[in-house]
Amino acid sequence: MKYSINLFGFMVDCDIKIDGDHFGIEIPEENQKALKNYLIRVLPKYGREASNDSSLDSLVKLALDAEKTLDGRMVEPKLKLPYEFQPEIKEKLIEAAALQEISATQLLIRIIENKYQEIIG
Template sequence: MKYSINLFGFMVDCDFKIDGENLGIEIPEENQKALKQYLIRVLPKYGREASIESSLDTLVKLALDAEKSLDGRMVEPKLKLPYEFQPEIKEKLIEAAALQEMSATQLLIRIIENKYQEIMGE
């Protein structure tokens, strides 16, 4: 079953696998890469060292540790984009983001990361 979950303030598409009474979650490789990039970008805000060389396992452990020290959940850093969109493009971006239960900035970052990974072959 396909489902989106919020991991450390980042929406990740995944597959739930049920085998009898056992529940497992599988995250496609491209979504794992996007989660890794997100954690590298966000963890320093919470006082955790993260770099491109860090494994996803290490980053997830750091994120778990960071969230345990918070009263709430980690969140995507807010950024003000230094340019303006045409009104109809901005409306489409906001509508698409709302359908995925994320901010327009988060959606734009995800689109850029996906395109970067596609071009760079990561």
């Protein structure tokens, strides 16, 4: 089953697998890359060292440690975008973001990351 989960303040699309009493979650490789990029960007805000050389495993461990020290959950840093959109584009962006339960800025970042991975990867 396809499902979206919130990992460390980042919505990740995954597949839920149930086999008898075994419950598992599989995250497609492209979404793992997006999660890794997100963690590299966000962890320094929480006093954790992260770089492109860090493994996803080590980044997840750092994120778990960071969330244990917080009263809540990690969140993506808010960015003020240095440009304006046409009103109809802005409305579509906000609507698409609301459907995914993320901010418009987070949606833009995700779109840019996906396009970057598509071009570079």
